[in-house]
Amino acid sequence: MHQDAELIARCQRADASAFDAIVARYKTKIYHYLYRMTGNAEDADDLTQEVFIRMYTNIGKFRAEASLSTWLFRIAGNLAVDRFRRTKNSRRLVTSLDAPIQVGEEEASRDVPDMSMAPEVLVGRRELADHIESALAKLPAKLRSAVILFDVEGMSYDEIAGVEGIPLGTVKSRIFNARVALRDSLRPYLETE
Amino acid sequence: METKLITCPNAEQTIVGYIDGNLSTDDRISFERHMASCQVCRTIERELRMTQTLLRTLPSVEPRQDFEARLAARIADVKLKPSPWWMRVWLPSYVKPARRRHVAIPVVAVASVVASLGFVYVSRVPTVKTGAVQTAAASDETAVLSELANQHHAASATQSLGDTSGVVVVASDMATGGSW
Numbered sequence A: 001m002h003q004d005a006e007l008i009a010r011c012q013r014a015d016a017s018a019f020d021a022i023v024a025r026y027k028t029k030i031y032h033y034l035y036r037m038t039g040n041a042e043d044a045d046d047l048t049q050e051v052f053i054r055m056y057t058n059i060g061k062f063r064a065e066a067s068l069s070t071w072l073f074r075i076a077g078n079l080a081v082d083r084f085r086r087t088k089n090s091r092r093l094v095t096s097l098d099a100p101i102q103v104g105e106e107e108a109s110r111d112v113p114d115m116s117m118a119p120e121v122l123v124g125r126r127e128l129a130d131h132i133e134s135a136l137a138k139l140p141a142k143l144r145s146a147v148i149l150f151d152v153e154g155m156s157y158d159e160i161a162g163v164e165g166i167p168l169g170t171v172k173s174r175i176f177n178a179r180v181a182l183r184d185s186l187r188p189y190l191e192t193e
Numbered sequence B: 001m002e003t004k005l006i007t008c009p010n011a012e013q014t015i016v017g018y019i020d021g022n023l024s025t026d027d028r029i030s031f032e033r034h035m036a037s038c039q040v041c042r043t044i045e046r047e048l049r050m051t052q053t054l055l056r057t058l059p060s061v062e063p064r065q066d067f068e069a070r071l072a073a074r075i076a077d078v079k080l081k082p083s084p085w086w087m088r089v090w091l092p093s094y095v096k097p098a099r100r101r102h103v104a105i106p107v108v109a110v111a112s113v114v115a116s117l118g119f120v121y122v123s124r125v126p127t128v129k130t131g132a133v134q135t136a137a138a139s140d141e142t143a144v145l146s147e148l149a150n151q152h153h154a155a156s157a158t159q160s161l162g163d164t165s166g167v168v169v170v171a172s173d174m175a176t177g178g179s180w
C-alpha cells in the first residue's frame, strides 16, 4: 500500500519507471481477474491493456489517499461489464485451444513419471476447469465479480466493497448467492456424504 | 455471554462468514451450535464449502510475454492524440522515445498537424472538447508538439493508425468512478 502511494506520486511527477513498476506489479492480478470475468484470453489481454492505458491517461486525477489496487480493479470490472454489453453472445468462454499459459498444466505437460500427471487425470482436470468456467459464465456479472475477487484474487470483503462501491452486507450476499448458483451448476462434482 | 439465535432465512451472511473465517468467536460458536440441530444449514455449509474448494482449483493464468511491448505501442498511439498535459510530457520507459529534435517546426505546420489530429480525434470521439487543448498547445508547447509531429510521421510510416477503436480516450466516469 505504502509502496503504491509512492509509485503513484512518482508517476504524477512523470517518473516513467514508476509506471513500469505498477504494470509489473499488477498486470498478472488484473489479467487473471479479467480472464475469469470474460472467460477468454483475448478479451482479458485487451482489457488488461486498457486498464493500464486508463491509469496512464487518468493518473493526474488519482487521489493519494485512495488505494491503487481498488482503483485498478474497479476500472477492470467496469471494462469487463461494458465488454459484455457490447458482445453479448460472441465467443465468450471458449477457452480450450487458445488458452494462455496455464501454470498448473505447464508443469503437468512435462515428462514426469507421476500418476497424477496421467493423461486421463489431466483430461479430467481440464474438463473440470471447463465446467467451472462455464458455471461462472452463467452468473450475473456482479455475482461473478464478487466471488472471483474473493476466491480467486484473495481479496477481503472490505477490499471488495471498495472495488464494487457497495456495502459490506451486499458483498456477503453476492458471494453467498454466487456460491449457491455455482453449487447448482457444479452439483455433479460435489462429493456426496 | 449473549447467545444469538440464528434463523435459517437470515443465515446467508452468517454461512458465508463462517466458511470464509470472518465471524467473531461468539458468532462462530453460535452458528456451530445452530448447525448441530439444523440439517438445512449443515447441508448448505458443506456444499458451499465444496463449491469454494472447486473454484480454487482453477489454474492460474498469465498475460503474454510481450504484454509490455504491446502496451507501449498502444500508449504511444494514445499519445498522438491531443491530450492532457501529463500525457504529453512522459512515457513509460519501455516506450522508445522518438528522436528528440528541439528544432521548432514552423507554426503553420504544427497547427496543421494539430488540426488534423484534432479532426481525427473529434471524428472518433465526438463528445470530447478539443478547442481548449489546441489553444493551450498553440501557445507555449511548440517543442512538445514538434516531438508529437515527429512521432506522428514516424508512426504513420510504420504502423496503421486506423484501428484505435479499443483505445481510450478518457471516459473519466469509467476510469475513476461509479459502482455497477
Ligand SMILES: [Zn+2]
Binding pocket: B007, B008, B011, B034, B038, B039, B040, B041, B042
Ligand atoms: Zn439452519
